[in-house]
Amino acid sequence: MSSLLSATAAAGGSLLRYDDGGKKAWRACALRWSRPTSRAAHTRCSLATKSMDPKLEILKAARQRFVQEISFKSKDKDVSLAKALLYVAAEDEAFIAYSRNMDAHAFAREREGTPIPSKAQLEVNDVEEFPLAGKTITGWLHELDMIAKEVQVELVSRDIGCHLVEVLEAVNVVIFELRDFKRFHALTDPNFCYLHTALNSGCGSAILLSIIYIEICQRLGITILGSCVGEDFLIWPETGNLEELFKVTKDHSLLAIINGKCVEDPRSKASDLDWRSLLQLDIATNRDIIGIALANLIRLHWKRASRSTHGLMLTSPLRSIHGNGNSNAAESSVVPLLRPRDMRLAIMASERLLILQPHNWSLRRDLGMLLYYSKRYGEALQELSICMAFAPVEEAEVLEPFVEKLHLLRLEQSWNSREQTDSLMVP
Numbered sequence: 128m129s130s131l132l133s134a135t136a137a138a139g140g141s142l143l144r145y146d147d148g149g150k151k152a153w154r155a156c157a158l159r160w161s162r163p164t165s166r167a168a169h170t171r172c173s174l175a176t177k178s179m180d181p182k183l184e185i186l187k188a189a190r191q192r193f194v195q196e197i198s199f200k201s202k203d204k205d206v207s208l209a210k211a212l213l214y215v216a217a218e219d220e221a222f223i224a225y226s227r228n229m230d231a232h233a234f235a236r237e238r239e240g241t242p243i244p245s246k247a248q249l250e251v252n253d254v255e256e257f258p259l260a261g262k263t264i265t266g267w268l269h270e271l272d273m274i275a276k277e278v279q280v281e282l283v284s285r286d287i288g289c290h291l292v293e294v295l296e297a298v299n300v301v302i303f304e305l306r307d308f309k310r311f312h313a314l315t316d317p318n319f320c321y322l323h324t325a326l327n328s329g330c331g332s333a334i335l336l337s338i339i340y341i342e343i344c345q346r347l348g349i350t351i352l353g354s355c356v357g358e359d360f361l362i363w364p365e366t367g368n369l370e371e372l373f374k375v376t377k378d379h380s381l382l383a384i385i386n387g388k389c390v391e392d393p394r395s396k397a398s399d400l401d402w403r404s405l406l407q408l409d410i411a412t413n414r415d416i417i418g419i420a421l422a423n424l425i426r427l428h429w430k431r432a433s434r435s436t437h438g439l440m441l442t443s444p445l446r447s448i449h450g451n452g453n454s455n456a457a458e459s460s461v462v463p464l465l466r467p468r469d470m471r472l473a474i475m476a477s478e479r480l481l482i483l484q485p486h487n488w489s490l491r492r493d494l495g496m497l498l499y500y501s502k503r504y505g506e507a508l509q510e511l512s513i514c515m516a517f518a519p520v521e522e523a524e525v526l527e528p529f530v531e532k533l534h535l536l537r538l539e540q541s542w543n544s545r546e547q548t549d550s551l552m553v554p
Contacts, residue, residue: 181252182225188254189218190479197414197483206413208338209271212322212420213264215479217257219321219472226468259323267323271339275346277301291349291364292371292381298343299384302336310336310387317427317472320420333387334419337362340385341416353416354408357396359389360419361408369402418483424476429497432469439463441496445529463500470501488517492526504537 193214197206251257255264262270281297282289302308309330311319318324325331325339337360341351350365363372363382372382382400383390389397411419433439477494484490495510511530515523 180225182221182228184252185221185254185257186218186225189214189221189257192254193218193479194482197417203412203414206417208413208416209268209322209342210264211417212335212338213259213267214254215421215424215476216259216321216323217254217264219475220259221254221257222471222475223468226471260327262323262327267326270326271342272346274301274306274339275343277305278343278347281305291366294347294349295344295364295381295385298340298347299381302340302343303384308336308339312387312389314423314427315430317424317431320423320427332420332423333389334360334416334423337386338416338420353411355411355419356400356408359386359395359397360411360416361386361390361397361400363405369405372405373402414483418480421476421480421483425473425480425493428469428473428476432466432473432500433463434466436463436465441493441500444496444499445525465500467501470497473497474501486517488514488519488522492518492522499533502540504533504540508533508537 193211196211196214257263259267278294278297278301281301282294285293285297307329308325310333311330312333314320314332319328319330320332320335322331322335322338325335331339337353340362341353344351344364351362352365353360353362355361361382362385363369366372373380380390386397389395390400392398429441474494474497477490477497481487481490481494491510491514495507495514498504498507498510508530511526511533515526515530518526
């Protein structure tokens, strides 16, 4: 297979070769496009069809606020988990509302006389005022404040001091007994991966329950640490006496109550931990935790999008082309039937995660593949071409033939579009 790799989009219209002679120029181009600000600016334009639509304005503003919140110019401790994830929810809800509205207009055009639903309730111009399950972003932040106050009331009612273990026991009573929050370790519905949904319903993914716990403890002056252990994310308080966390009272240790059944499940790596091994774990930053939540969204939205094609993997086309040699563009352009809305939500989550980790080649590859499945070949070509500049040599070799096919698919798509335009022109 020739090492030729053309990508006019990434090079501003010129052709670059991914071989020894052109690699430096390619990498410089890739560095420019991989910057978080460049990616954010690019994505703000990717959905701009009617810039005056209030929901599109909310969508863009939510992305901008998210980028500002996780900005690397600020210290990690100043990054708010709750705010960042509420901006994620606002962007996705704005897109869903916009998509639903477009569907309603299309339905009305198909059936003349069908009334178009009123848009008055959605005419909000400020992302901070955008309703999420009946509350604004400020309203949901206030909800977290209220839970923290309930913990304080619980402490007063018990007439106990402020010993760390006693405070955590009060937090557990409020969250898991009075509020009856439930942690889902195995999720199929991405709705439970949004912070406002978890706060509203009392049900959420394990990472979201951990984030709620962190936010409440932060309001009480307690620092909570977290780390990935196998497939689980564990949290525990910053304390000089970690042994307290492993003392079993009422059939469960404090660590198990905070984190759920994974700590006591023998199939989980978390069950092998003791207080000494906690000291050896890599502590997750706030940006890391946001990244875990976004990765969950990508996985679940992709799973829903590809429901009709069970077992479809994002990277399946890469391996098939690399293994089979020359497959023609027509074969490569046969994309499985996927749900467009869920695909778009997966892409949006992937874009945000890439803003957090702009030099992670595997995340960029996954975004490129999501764009490919959505038949956005030009954008997929750009992302996968950048990916090749940062990926290990063996992975770049797998990507190269697929990127060459993408270039052909993009040309084919451009020709088809031009033919359709020409056919509509009046002679």
